[in-house]
Structure formats: structure tokens, C-alpha cells
Amino acid sequence: MHYIESGAGTPLVLLHAYxxxxxxxTPLRVRLEDQARVIAPDQRGLGESSLDGSSAHGLATPPEERLVAEAPSVDVVAADILALLDELELPRVVLGGCSMGGYVATALLRAAPQRVAGLLLVDTKAPADTEEAKAKRIGAAERAEREGTAGWLAEDMLPALLGETTRxxxxxxxxxxRELIESQPADGVAWAQRAMAQRPDGLRALEEFDGPSLVAVGEEDGVTPPSEARRMVEALPRGELVVLPGSGHLPSLEVPDELASAVRPWLSRIEP
Structure with missing residues (x-):
């Protein structure tokens, strides 16, 4: 699994969106690296992490050594993250996730809550998809497999991902x-959509997590709006909420100063 790491201090693992x-x-990581050891992995099939878990994209793996990609599931990605924590010899971390990264963080909570010293959820939600949302995801996965992603994925996603102020x-x-979206491999995009479509409801995992939790949401997020953030805060025994004006679904890109200002004091209170 490919990851970016910088800084020193409390280990903070940040899981990215779809x-x-x-x-x-990156904009948030560089603002926190004087306080935390920030580790940002590329999730399976996206960025420079391979879909089959065998190597990073761009590395030549002989055909006879390639693995078959596992069936799409956020639990598989959570297992990848746990394996990375083992490799880095990190028994406990502060775990953060945005959008799909939040779904993976919740899956990791179900699998190994003892590894999570604190939970940062950014513009994500707990409930499983509706049947309509599942069908839309499967349709996008099939289109990516059939056509690739050039010419349509960024155009479809940007109005939803970025707030009106940012646009x-x-x-x-x-x-x-746009560049981030257009650089993603079509097979990874399809796998991620199918994994998200199958994810279970995450409210129970949040209700059972008794560690410090911060939920941040862009005020202009139409994908997972502030109402979804409040629902998670109500479920978390030690949940705190921050609403970020002028931001949509990706505040680490849109308002990194404001997000860092919310995270820093919260992070300083956590004992890893």
C-alpha cells in the first residue's frame, strides 16, 4: 500500500474520499505535521496503491505473481489499513476519514476498535446506501469498466464534491x-463504488466507540450535509461537531486553515 507520511508526534492516519x-x-497534512505524525494512505485501487494489494501502480509485477483482486468491500480496505499499522508498528492511532474514508474508518472500528485512540470523521455519514443510491453506484462502476473515466467522471463529481463558494x-x-479525479484508474473507481454500495449501516459501531470523536462538515456539503454530521455526533458518546463555512465535501482542499484550526486543539487532548 502506498502512503504519504510527514511530521512527528501523535500518529494520525487520514483516509481519503472517493x-x-x-x-x-496535503493541505491539511502540512498544517498538522508540527503536531502529529500524519500518514495518508492511497486506498486499494486508487492513487498509487494496486487493486490486488500486491504492489503500487507503476511497478512491474510479473503476470504469474499478480493476485486476483478481492471482492469489493470496505472491510477489505480496513484490513489493508490494519496491515499498514502493523507494518509501521503502530498499536494505536488517531483515525480520520473523509467520505469513503469515513466508511473505511467505521469498518476498522468494527474490526479493531482497540487500535483507535480517537476518531475524526470529515464529510461522511453512517447509514448504508438506499437502494436508489446503490443502483447509482453500480451504474457508475459499470460505466467506468465499460468506458473508462475520461470525459465524464470529473464533470459528474465536481459540482457535488466542491461547495458553491469554492466553485x-x-x-x-x-x-x-479535477486533476485528482482524472488521475484515478477506472478499475479502482469501479471497485470502490461497488465496495461503498455494499457497506452496512455504521451507526452501531459509532455508538459503541467511547473514544474522543470530532465530526467536521462543510456547511455547503450537499452529499453528506450537516444533518448527517449531527446524526453521527448524536450516536458517538464523546462526539463533537464543527461546521465549516464556505466548504463543500472536501474541506481539506477547500478550507484547510479552518479545518486545521478545528483539529489541532482536539488532537492535543488525545493520549495515543
Whole structure:
């Protein structure tokens, strides 16, 4: 699994959204690296992490050594993250996730809550998909497999991922988000959509987690709006909420200063 790491201090693992990769966290990572050891992995099939778990994209793996990709599941990605924590000899970390990364974080909570010293959920939600949402995901996965993603995925996703303020006033953020989306491999995009479509409801895992939890949400997020964030805070025994004005679904790109200002004091209170 490919990952980006910088800083020193409390280990903070940040799981990225769909359909981007660990680079979405760079503006936040550099703002926290004087306080935390920030580790941002590319989830399976996205960024530079392979779909079959055998190597990073761009590395030549002989055909006879390639593995068959496992069936799509956020539990598989959570297992990848746990294996990375073992490799890095990190028994406990502060775990953060945005959007799909939040679904993976919840899956990791179900599998190994003792590994999580604190939970940061950014623009994500707990409930499973409706049947309508599942069908939409499967349709997008099939289109990616059939056509690739060039020419349509970024155009479809950007209006939903970025808030109105960003789309109007921050062209450089729009360009960065577009580049991130357009660089993702079609097979990884399809696998991720199928994994998210099958995920279970996550409220129970949140209700059972008694560690410190911070839920951050962009005020302009139409994908997982502030109402979903409040629902998670109500479920978490030690949940705190911060709403970020001027941001949509990706505040680490859209308002990194404001997100860092919310995370820093919360993170300082956590004993890893």
C-alpha cells in the first residue's frame, strides 16, 4: 500500500474520499505535521496503491505473481489499513476519514476498535446506501469498466464534491480536484463504488466507540450535509461537531486553515 507520511508526534492516519487519493489531505497534512505524525494512505485501487494489494501502480509485477483482486468491500480496505499499522508498528492511532474514508474508518472500528485512540470523521455519514443510491453506484462502476473515466467522471463529481463558494471563488482548488479525479484508474473507481454500495449501516459501531470523536462538515456539503454530521455526533458518546463555512465535501482542499484550526486543539487532548 502506498502512503504519504510527514511530521512527528501523535500518529494520525487520514483516509481519503472517493474518487481521489491521499493527495487530497496535503493541505491539511502540512498544517498538522508540527503536531502529529500524519500518514495518508492511497486506498486499494486508487492513487498509487494496486487493486490486488500486491504492489503500487507503476511497478512491474510479473503476470504469474499478480493476485486476483478481492471482492469489493470496505472491510477489505480496513484490513489493508490494519496491515499498514502493523507494518509501521503502530498499536494505536488517531483515525480520520473523509467520505469513503469515513466508511473505511467505521469498518476498522468494527474490526479493531482497540487500535483507535480517537476518531475524526470529515464529510461522511453512517447509514448504508438506499437502494436508489446503490443502483447509482453500480451504474457508475459499470460505466467506468465499460468506458473508462475520461470525459465524464470529473464533470459528474465536481459540482457535488466542491461547495458553491469554492466553485465560484477558488479556481485553483477546482483544478486540483479535477486533476485528482482524472488521475484515478477506472478499475479502482469501479471497485470502490461497488465496495461503498455494499457497506452496512455504521451507526452501531459509532455508538459503541467511547473514544474522543470530532465530526467536521462543510456547511455547503450537499452529499453528506450537516444533518448527517449531527446524526453521527448524536450516536458517538464523546462526539463533537464543527461546521465549516464556505466548504463543500472536501474541506481539506477547500478550507484547510479552518479545518486545521478545528483539529489541532482536539488532537492535543488525545493520549495515543
Amino acid at each position: 474518487p481521489v487519493d491521499a493527495r487530497m489531505w 465560484r471563488d477558488r479556481p485553483e482548488v477546482v483544478a486540483t480536484a
